[in-house]
Amino acid sequence: AQSVTQLDSQVPVFEEAPVELRCNYSSSVSVYLFWYVQYPNQGLQLLLKYLSGSTLVESINGFEAEFNKSQTSFHLRKPSVHISDTAEYFCAVRWDTGFQKLVFGTGTRLLVSP
């Protein structure tokens, strides 16, 4: 079965420290990979995506993620976090099998403190 694993339910970090949020998925069949961010009582906002091409993708607010096909991973990183990065982060995968749905991980709550 297709599944997405975010092992860390919560990651506490101090402001200006680096952070990595981990995401692994179940199959190495052709995939499309996404990170979404959710602020309290809001919907999901697309943070970044890997569709094809360079395995390193970046967002406009300093996050980056690297597609690693051999390890079936798509970890999210930021070299220096801000208080405003406090949110829930979801990894999502769409397998290139003809089914269009996204399969989400359970989310990682990033808590940035001063």
Add this chain to the structure above:
Amino acid sequence: DTGVSQNPRHKITKRGQNVTFRCDPISEHNRLYWYRQTLGQGPEFLTYFQNEAQLEKSRLLSDRFSAERPKGSFSTLEIQRTEQGDSAMYLCASSLADREETQYFGPGTRLLVL
């Protein structure tokens, strides 16, 4: 604002009542998705439309749930005879049907069944 919109944003109802939610997608998007998100979990796929055709339904979508997209634009999700277990955030997303499809989410409708 040309993003995905959902109404209402919040709904409180009593067990056994019927509720209906509306989603207006991004205007040029031909695919529309419904997901459900319970507390502490990632969104789970319910169903999706391409234009007015409902192409896929999850087993999560019991016979009390019905979704429509009559003119290929907005969509409604109806829950009949609500149960307390239906309490969740209902998220709508829309996309363009192409190989590099990316889903954009609305703010969600939070349902509380008393």
